Amino acid sequence: MRLDVVTIFPEYLEPLNVSLVGKARARGQLNVHVHDLRAWTYDRHHTVDDTPYGGGPGMVMKTEPWGDALDSVLADGYENGSHAPALVVPTPSGRPFTQELAGELSARPWLIFTPARYEGIDRRVIDEYATRMPVYEVSIGDYVLAGGEAAVLVVTEAVARLLPGVLGNAESHRDDSFAPGAMANLLEGPVYTKPPLWRGRGIPEVLLSGHHGKIARWRRDEALRRTTAGRPDLIERCDPKVFDKKDREM
Numbered sequence: 479m480r481l482d483v484v485t486i487f488p489e490y491l492e493p494l495n496v497s498l499v500g501k502a503r504a505r506g507q508l509n510v511h512v513h514d515l516r517a518w519t520y521d522r523h524h525t526v527d528d529t530p531y532g533g534g535p536g537m538v539m540k541t542e543p544w545g546d547a548l549d550s551v552l553a554d555g556y557e558n559g560s561h562a563p564a565l566v567v568p569t570p571s572g573r574p575f576t577q578e579l580a581g582e583l584s585a586r587p588w589l590i591f592t593p594a595r596y597e598g599i600d601r602r603v604i605d606e607y608a609t610r611m612p613v614y615e616v617s618i619g620d621y622v623l624a625g626g627e628a629a630v631l632v633v634t635e636a637v638a639r640l641l642p643g644v645l646g647n648a649e650s651h652r653d654d655s656f657a658p659g660a661m662a663n664l665l666e667g668p669v670y671t672k673p674p675l676w677r678g679r680g681i682p683e684v685l686l687s688g689h690h691g692k693i694a695r696w697r698r699d700e701a702l703r704r705t706t707a708g709r710p711d712l713i714e715r716c717d718p719k720v721f722d723k724k725d726r727e728m
């Protein structure tokens with residue numbers, strides 16, 4: 479998968495060199511290019527923003543640098559054999575970013591992120607590229623960040639770990655909170671590892687029983703308990719049939 483990020487803060491994306499995403503890059507599973515938007519400004523001050531039409535506070539990011547930057551990124555990607563780009567526009571007005579959307583994005587060969595600062599990008603830029611490729615306007619939560627760069631890090635990490643071969647154990651995202659499947663919409667319960675006794679605290683006996691059916695049922699119950707306590711809205715979205723089937727299996 480190819481990822482391009484166009485930003486006025488390239489250094490903000492340095493975490494993309496670290497950990498899971500960094501390793502995926504080193505292995506060639508992820509081909510990441512971070513670009514400085516100001517490379518496509520031609521005035522002495524490298525201006526990327528201007529006052530909004532209609533008045534109001536803040537500044538709006540200008541069409542020309544974004545248009546030139548995106549044209550250049552697209553040309554480079556096509557020249558290097560990438561195809562089917564999609565634009566990912568982080569914005570608090572976007573579609574909520576979910577595990578399902580992460581899965582959808584992970585199936586695409588080429589994502590171009592346009593994190594904005596200030597009050598956002600002149601709408602014509604998004605409208606222009608929407609005629610050529612899918613555009614995903616994505617919000618990572620109901621709060622306003624100073625810019626979209628942190629959202630790019632969030633989306634990239636969630637997407638990268640779904641790419642084939644990126645996680646060590648292909649099974650390890652099967653039971654994730656929010657993964658599709660029997661435990662869909664349940665949050666994962668607590669987990670434990672050695673030592674068996676720490677500061678007087680033991681671990682639930684059932685986990686030592688070796689009884690896979692009982693362990694699975696305990697995990698399901700804990701997941702239900704945690705979800706009911708913290709995210710009752712997720713319980714309401716659960717398919718009751720899923721629970722019945724799971725109950726019968728155990």
Ligand code: ADE
Nearest residue numbers: 568569570617618623629
């Ligand atoms: N930019 C500013 N706030 C954001 C949010 N909540 N999600 C995505 N991009 C943003």
